[in-house]
Amino acid sequence: MSDPARETGTLLDVKYDANGLVPAIVQDHESGEILMMGWMNEGALKQTLETKLASFYSRSRQKFWIKGESSGNTQEVVEARIDCDQDTIILKVKSNGPCCHVGYNSCFYRKITGPESLETVDEKAYDPSEVYK
Numbered sequence: 001m002s003d004p005a006r007e008t009g010t011l012l013d014v015k016y017d018a019n020g021l022v023p024a025i026v027q028d029h030e031s032g033e034i035l036m037m038g039w040m041n042e043g044a045l046k047q048t049l050e051t052k053l054a055s056f057y058s059r060s061r062q063k064f065w066i067k068g069e070s071s072g073n074t075q076e077v078v079e080a081r082i083d084c085d086q087d088t089i090i091l092k093v094k095s096n097g098p099c100c101h102v103g104y105n106s107c108f109y110r111k112i113t114g115p116e117s118l119e120t121v122d123e124k125a126y127d128p129s130e131v132y133k
């Protein structure tokens with residue numbers, strides 16, 4: 001359904017889902033590479049906008065999470081955008097190191113090559129066991 005105020009207005013009026021969360025896609029501000037997608041609640045979005053450090057709500061760990069709090073691989077927010085119906089956020093960031101805790105720069109290091117198959121298409125960027133102790 002069309003919602004002109006939300007779609008064309010200048011008021012930030014985020015449409016959180018039933019769990020109070022909104023997806024935030026994190027993109028490298030220079031290369032455009034997609035690094036990860038995290039969930040934000042209202043508090044995480046507020047913190048992100050205030051501190052300019054990408055922060056999320058982790059559903060599995062059920063806690064507020066500043067990306068890089070243990071690895072040091074923080075993400076400085078250069079620009080934040082929201083889509084037409086205000087239910088998806090994009091953070092353009094300057095990443096202080098690789099993003100993915102598995103060892104790749106981006107979390108999207110595998111291509112889906114068939115109904116049940118994957119292919120790794122990125123090079124490992126670092127050894128996670130050296131970073132996450």
Ligand SMILES: N=c1c2ncn([C@@H]3O[C@H](COP(=O)(O)OP(=O)(O)OP(=O)(O)O)[C@@H](O)[C@H]3O)c2ncn1[C@@H]1O[C@H](COP(=O)(O)O)[C@@H](O)[C@H]1O
Pocket residue numbers: 036037038039057058059060061066067068069070071072073099100101107132
């Ligand atoms: N570091 C990461 C990390 N970096 C990027 N991502 C991406 O962030 C997404 C969201 O994080 P979670 O899975 O924790 O949150 P969620 O999707 O709400 O929870 P689930 O429903 O998936 O269980 C993941 O699906 C990954 O694609 C990461 N997910 C988890 N971590 C863990 O976060 C912790 C802190 O790491 P740093 O932030 O790097 O210090 C460590 O324990 C890491 O293992």
Ligand SMILES: [Mg+2]
Pocket residue numbers: none
């Ligand atoms: Mg997840």
Ligand SMILES: [Zn+2]
Pocket residue numbers: 036099100101102106107108
């Ligand atoms: Zn990852």
